[in-house]
Amino acid sequence: MTSKDAQLRQQVKEEILKHGEKVNSDSYRLAFHLMPPIGLLNDPNGLIHWKGEYHIFYQWMPFKTDHGTKFWGHYITDDFVNYRHERIALTPSEWFDKDGCYSGSAIVHEDTLCLFYTGNVILENGQQEEYQCMATSTDGLHFKKEGPILSIPEGYQIADFRDPKVWKKDDAWYMVVGAKTDKDEGKVLLFKSGSLTEWEYLGPVAGSKENGLKEFGYMWECPDLFHLEGEDILIVSPQGLKAEGMNYANTYQSGYFTGKLKEQEGRFDHGSFKELDRGFEFYAPQTFKDENGRRILFGWMGVPEQFEQSHPTIENRWIHGLTIPRELKWNGSQLIQEPVQELALMREAVLLHSEISIENDQKAVRGISGRPVELHLELEELNDQFAIEFFHYASLSFTKKDSILTLSRPHLEDKSKTEFRRVRLKNGLWSLRIFIDTSSLEIFVNDGEEVFTSRIYPDLNDPDILFTSLGQTVFSIEQWRLKGYQIESIGDA
Numbered sequence: 050m051t052s053k054d055a056q057l058r059q060q061v062k063e064e065i066l067k068h069g070e071k072v073n074s075d076s077y078r079l080a081f082h083l084m085p086p087i088g089l090l091n092d093p094n095g096l097i098h099w100k101g102e103y104h105i106f107y108q109w110m111p112f113k114t115d116h117g118t119k120f121w122g123h124y125i126t127d128d129f130v131n132y133r134h135e136r137i138a139l140t141p142s143e144w145f146d147k148d149g150c151y152s153g154s155a156i157v158h159e160d161t162l163c164l165f166y167t168g169n170v171i172l173e174n175g176q177q178e179e180y181q182c183m184a185t186s187t188d189g190l191h192f193k194k195e196g197p198i199l200s201i202p203e204g205y206q207i208a209d210f211r212d213p214k215v216w217k218k219d220d221a222w223y224m225v226v227g228a229k230t231d232k233d234e235g236k237v238l239l240f241k242s243g244s245l246t247e248w249e250y251l252g253p254v255a256g257s258k259e260n261g262l263k264e265f266g267y268m269w270e271c272p273d274l275f276h277l278e279g280e281d282i283l284i285v286s287p288q289g290l291k292a293e294g295m296n297y298a299n300t301y302q303s304g305y306f307t308g309k310l311k312e313q314e315g316r317f318d319h320g321s322f323k324e325l326d327r328g329f330e331f332y333a334p335q336t337f338k339d340e341n342g343r344r345i346l347f348g349w350m351g352v353p354e355q356f357e358q359s360h361p362t363i364e365n366r367w368i369h370g371l372t373i374p375r376e377l378k379w380n381g382s383q384l385i386q387e388p389v390q391e392l393a394l395m396r397e398a399v400l401l402h403s404e405i406s407i408e409n410d411q412k413a414v415r416g417i418s419g420r421p422v423e424l425h426l427e428l429e430e431l432n433d434q435f436a437i438e439f440f441h442y443a444s445l446s447f448t449k450k451d452s453i454l455t456l457s458r459p460h461l462e463d464k465s466k467t468e469f470r471r472v473r474l475k476n477g478l479w480s481l482r483i484f485i486d487t488s489s490l491e492i493f494v495n496d497g498e499e500v501f502t503s504r505i506y507p508d509l510n511d512p513d514i515l516f517t518s519l520g521q522t523v524f525s526i527e528q529w530r531l532k533g534y535q536i537e538s539i540g541d542a
C-alpha cells in the first residue's frame with residue numbers, strides 16, 4: 050500500500066464516520082439494491098463469479114454526490130441477497146489513475162483475479178488522458194496495480210478512450226474499449242492478446258458510421274461483447290443520439306446490437322440498435338457469465354447529466370444505486386431480461402387475487418399496497434385502457450388501440466410538469482412483474498421483453514397502489530412483501 054493509497058482510504062473512513070449516520074437516516078435508502086455507503090455510485094464494474102462468490106465492483110465517489118475522482122467500491126455475495134461490503138478495491142493513488150479509477154471488467158487467469166480499468170488523468174494544462182490499466186489479486190480483496198497495458202491507436206482521442214471489457218476465446222484474450230475518433234465519432238475498438246499485458250489492435254468493430262450505421266453518437270461508453278445462445282451481442286452506451294419518436298428519450302442511451310463477431314478480421318457484422326430499458330434511470334450496463342452458465346446483467350440506476358442533482362437523496366449525502374441483477378436470454382429475435390431467481394429468497398408474506406374485474410373505474414385491491422414488494426400481474430382481458438398508479442406519484446398505463454405502454458412521473462427538476470417514457474409492445478400486454486423498492490421501480494413487461502427502470506420519490510407515508518380501467522380489464526395479481534438485502538459491512542475503506 051502506498052502512502053497516497055493509505056491516505057485516501059483513511060479519508061473515506063473519516064467521511065463515513067462523520068456523515069454515515071445522516072446517509073442511513075434517509076427514508077429513501079433502498080431495501081434491495083446496492084448503494085454507495087456515502088456519496089455517488091455509478092457504473093457496475095468488474096462483475097465476476099469466482100470460487101462460488103460474485104464480485105460486484107462499482108464506480109464510487111465517496112466525497113460528494115457528484116462525479117469526479119472515482120474509486121472502485123466492492124460488494125461480494127453468493128446469492129444476490131446477502132452481501133458483504135468489502136474494503137475499497139482501487140483508490141486513485143497513482144500517476145496513471147490519479148483523477149479516477151474509471152470503469153472496467155474482470156477475468157480470472159491462473160488463479161489470479163485481474164481487473165482491467167481506465168486510469169483517468171488530468172494534466173496541468175487541463176488536458177485529459179485515459180489509460181487502460183490492469184490490477185491483480187490472489188485473494189480477491191487486495192489488488193496490486195500493474196499500470197497501463199495498452200497504447201491508443203492513431204486517429205482516436207486520448208481524453209475519451211475507456212471502459213475495457215476483457216474475455217477469453219480459444220487460447221486468446223480479447224478486449225473491447227469505448228472510443229472517440231478525432232472527428233468526434235463514437236466507436237468500439239477490438240484488441241487481442243496472448244499475455245494480458247501486451248495487446249494488438251485489430252480495428253474498430255462497431256460505431257458511428259460503421260457497418261451501415263449513419264451518424265450514431267460522438268462517444269461510445271462501456272462496451273460489452275459476448276456470445277449468447279448462438280448470437281454475438283454487443284451492449285454499449287452511446288452518447289449523442291437525438292430523441293427519435295419514443296426512442297432515445299434519456300440524455301444518454303444503453304442498448305445492444307446482435308450479429309457475428311469475426312475476430313480474425315476485426316469485424317462485427319450486426320443489425321440495428323435496440324434499447325435495453327425504457328425507464329428514466331438506466332445506463333452503463335455490464336454482464337458476466339456465472340459458474341452456472343447464466344449471462345447476468347447489472348445496470349446503473351442513473352443517467353449521467355440527467356438532473357442528477359434533483360434527486361432528493363443528495364440532501365442526505367448519497368445518490369444512485371445499481372439495478373437488481375437480471376438474467377439475459379435470447380428468444381430467437383431479441384434479448385429477454387428476467388430478474389435472477391435468487392431474488393425469490395427475499396419473499397415473505399404472499400397474497401393472491403384472481404379474476405379481478407374493473408370496468409370504467411379506479412380501485413384498490415385488498416392488501417396490494419406499500420413497499421418493498423414484488424407484484425405479478427397476468428392480464429386476462431384488456432379492452433381499452435388499463436393503468437396502475439403507484440403512491441399518487443408514478444403511473445404505468447397501457448392503451449390497447451396503439452399498444453403503447455407509458456410510464457409517467459413528476460419531472461425530477463420541475464415537479465409541476467409530468468415526464469413520460471413510452472414503448473410500443475409487439476404483442477399487446479399480457480404480463481407485468483414489478484419490483485418496487487422504497488424509491489425505485491423495475492417493471493418487467495411480458496416476461497422481460499421490455500423493462501422500465503426508474504427512481505421514484507413518493508410521499509413516504511403513501512402506500513396506495515390503484516388500478517384504473519377504461520372499458521373492462523380482468524387480471525390476476527400476486528404480491529410478495531420483500532425483506533430486502535442483508536448487507537454486512539466488512540470494510541468501507
Ligand code: FRU
Nearest residue numbers: 108119151152211270271333
Ligand atoms: C459511464 C462512465 C464511463 C466511465 C465512468 C466514470 O457512466 O462515464 O465511461 O468510465 O462512467 O465514472
